[in-house]
Amino acid sequence: DGGITQSPKYLFRKEGQNVTLSCEQNLNHDAMYWYRQDPGQGLRLIYYSQIVNDFQKGDIAEGYSVSREKKESFPLTVTSAQKNPTAFYLCASRRQTSGLYEQYFGPGTRLTVT
């Protein structure tokens, strides 16, 4: 059964703690993305990776870090430097083909920091 999995579904953390959100895909997609969704803000791009061992900052990368050691995995760490970490985080992947855009989203992780 192919797709993107994110875990956990809900995550609660105390302020000042780093937390890592998992994203795994078995679609053999080259590119992976992390978005953050806040009410009234739409989806905003945090980081993206086009190939293994390479990634680029998106529009709101401050306070986040990522790694892409394997094609299947693109974990996101929310560090204590992120001022407003409470949000819904969505991971997505897509196949790098010209002319056809296929982007798939994971189910998301809702992070609450208190």
Place this chain on the structure above:
Amino acid sequence: EDKVVQSPLSLVVHEGDTVTLNCSYEVTNFRSLLWYKQEKKAPTFLFMLTSSGIEKKSGRLSSILDKKELSSILNITATQTGDSAIYLCAVEAGNFGNEKLTFGTGTRLTIIP
């Protein structure tokens, strides 16, 4: 910086009505415009519009891309309560191999039975 703006922010209509959602954009190196429907969790893909495919239709949903006006509309006819969702517009832009999506804030559509 690429920008995507959707309107209205929210819309409440009665079942059976027809609705039109709007999306306008300012981006560098436009490649495509996508519409998504988001109910509770992850967005699900509806349409992709490009320079070679400016009109799409699927059942009661249809969408048109106006490249001159840098905008798109999503029409839903004979609305049903199951159409209640947030509708997201996203624009893919950038050079090949370095494309990224920019999302609008979404339109929250509520259908009253």
